[in-house]
Amino acid sequence: MKKRGKGIGSIFYGTGYGNGFPDVSRSVAVLRKDGKVKIYTGATEVGQGSKTVLSQIAAETLGISIEDVIFICEDTSITPDAGTAAASRQTYNTGNAIKKSCEELKRKIIDVTVKASGADAWEEINLRDVALNHKGQILKGEGEFIAETTEMKDETGQGNPYWPYTFNVYGVEVEVDTTNGVVEVIKAVCAQDVGRAINPKLIEGQMDGGFAMGLSYALFEDLNIKNGEIKHNKLTNYLIPTAMDVPDLEKIIVEDPEATGPYGAKGIGEPVMIGVAPAILNAIYDAIGVRITELPATPNKILLALKKKREVAL
Amino acid sequence: MKEIKLKVNHKDYHVAIEEDMRLLDLLRNRLNLTGTKEGCGEGECGACTVIMDGITVNSCMVMAFQAENREIFTIEGLEKGGRLDPIQQAFLDEGAVQCGFCTPGMVLSAKALLDKNPKPTREEIREGISGNLCRCTGYNKIVDAIEKASEYRKEE
Numbered sequence: 001m002k003k004r005g006k007g008i009g010s011i012f013y014g015t016g017y018g019n020g021f022p023d024v025s026r027s028v029a030v031l032r033k034d035g036k037v038k039i040y041t042g043a044t045e046v047g048q049g050s051k052t053v054l055s056q057i058a059a060e061t062l063g064i065s066i067e068d069v070i071f072i073c074e075d076t077s078i079t080p081d082a083g084t085a086a087a088s089r090q091t092y093n094t095g096n097a098i099k100k101s102c103e104e105l106k107r108k109i110i111d112v113t114v115k116a117s118g119a120d121a122w123e124e125i126n127l128r129d130v131a132l133n134h135k136g137q138i139l140k141g142e143g144e145f146i147a148e149t150t151e152m153k154d155e156t157g158q159g160n161p162y163w164p165y166t167f168n169v170y171g172v173e174v175e176v177d178t179t180n181g182v183v184e185v186i187k188a189v190c191a192q193d194v195g196r197a198i199n200p201k202l203i204e205g206q207m208d209g210g211f212a213m214g215l216s217y218a219l220f221e222d223l224n225i226k227n228g229e230i231k232h233n234k235l236t237n238y239l240i241p242t243a244m245d246v247p248d249l250e251k252i253i254v255e256d257p258e259a260t261g262p263y264g265a266k267g268i269g270e271p272v273m274i275g276v277a278p279a280i281l282n283a284i285y286d287a288i289g290v291r292i293t294e295l296p297a298t299p300n301k302i303l304l305a306l307k308k309k310r311e312v313a314l
Numbered sequence: 315m316k317e318i319k320l321k322v323n324h325k326d327y328h329v330a331i332e333e334d335m336r337l338l339d340l341l342r343n344r345l346n347l348t349g350t351k352e353g354c355g356e357g358e359c360g361a362c363t364v365i366m367d368g369i370t371v372n373s374c375m376v377m378a379f380q381a382e383n384r385e386i387f388t389i390e391g392l393e394k395g396g397r398l399d400p401i402q403q404a405f406l407d408e409g410a411v412q413c414g415f416c417t418p419g420m421v422l423s424a425k426a427l428l429d430k431n432p433k434p435t436r437e438e439i440r441e442g443i444s445g446n447l448c449r450c451t452g453y454n455k456i457v458d459a460i461e462k463a464s465e466y467r468k469e470e
């Protein structure tokens with residue numbers, strides 16, 4: 001018999017390394033000879049879209065088009081350290097560092113134009129002319145952002161382990177086949193607090209990707225470690241979802257600007273994943289009345305749990 | 315060693331291959347067509363997908379000699395005169411690429427699907443790309459992109 005159930009999962013997530021661990025991002029903005037601006041930062045693009053979002057932040061701060069931002073990242077021999085692309089921290093931490101470096105570059109440019117011609121209105125300054133008129137001079141701004149957290153005391157719960165926090169909720173509907181134990185997610189919706197959506201399309205991409213990972217974590221992925229050895233060591237037995245296993249996801253972007261974020265933005269890489277498994281497990285409970293307490297919720301475990309429930313009822 | 319003739323991306327090739335060479339290695343290492351990726355090497359992930367005589371194959375599971383006198387399309391063969399194929403354009407427009415490792419295979423599976431079925435439903439699209447695994451996108455934007463590509467191709 002096929003049974004349906006609904007469940008929700010809600011989380012909050014602290015951005016960055018946290019707990020007093022040093023968390024620093026740096027950026028350098030340099031005016032090029034042709035009036036374009038080069039941004040140097042160690043932030044790593046792994047497909048999540050940091051290059052795009054960080055370039056947008058630079059363009060916004062300088063009031064120039066994104067085509068005039070030359071973004072140089074990853075090469076550690078020429079870029080300043082911006083920490084890892086981890087802990088959902090690049091948009092927020094490195095975004096702040098880039099904004100600062102661009103603000104400093106802007107101040108320096110205004111300084112030289114005031115001296116040269118008295119011009120101090122940014123809108124009237126032509127960056128190409130500035131670069132031409134100040135050939136011998138390197139105009140650059142440096143930015144550093146440090147997320148200052150403190151360790152939380154276990155006994156008292158006091159401290160400031162993270163800043164800022166991000167909130168998320170998932171709702172899913174599942175169909176459980178009680179004859180073979182297969183769980184199918186048939187409907188899903190994700191609401192994600194983003195602070196401010198710098199690039200909605202990329203945010204949606206992160207939501208879709210996080211959802212698929214969370215679904216996979218809840219239902220499929222099992223290393224099957226026996227005596228310290230990973231038995232499921234290839235894609236034939238370590239299952240991940242195909243396009244047939246992931247339903248369309250309804251995506252709701254919640255904007256509530258974060259006062260300390262670059263233009264109010266926060267990172268969402270991990271938050272979009274965490275709520276999926278609890279939502280699915282709650283939906284399974286709603287459908288068949290059993291609590292699965294160990295992931296993944298494989299057909300075998302579902303059948304076993306149903307059997308136990310029947311035995312208890314007898 | 316064996317000499318074979320084959321056509322890749324409209325070009326005729328005459329190459330010497332080893333008997334135990336995979337089509338994937340022929341494309342990547344002999345013809346320098348590195349757009350075709352190797353993920354698992356065992357027919358599971360679809361990163362190595364190419365089109366052979368109109369049908370998608372996992373080039374890690376096809377021996378090079380099996381490509382004799384066949385016509386192959388790889389991701390490099392899609393653009394025309396410096397212009398992206400509508401499918402490639404749709405992937406860009408919809409944000410369907412994250413790390414990009416699955417993308418060449420996805421695009422070729424999409425092409426094989428659209429060549430046969432120019433206006434597939436979302437379900438048919440999901441089925442058409444179900445041999446291609448993607449770890450980043452959750453597939454939804456890829457499905458959006460293939461829907462859009464179907465519109466772009468109609469306009470052309």
Ligand code: FES
Nearest residue numbers: 353354355360374
């Ligand atoms: S590399 Fe051929 S299917 Fe994975």
Ligand code: FES
Nearest residue numbers: 413416448449450
């Ligand atoms: S975009 Fe990374 S695997 Fe598909």
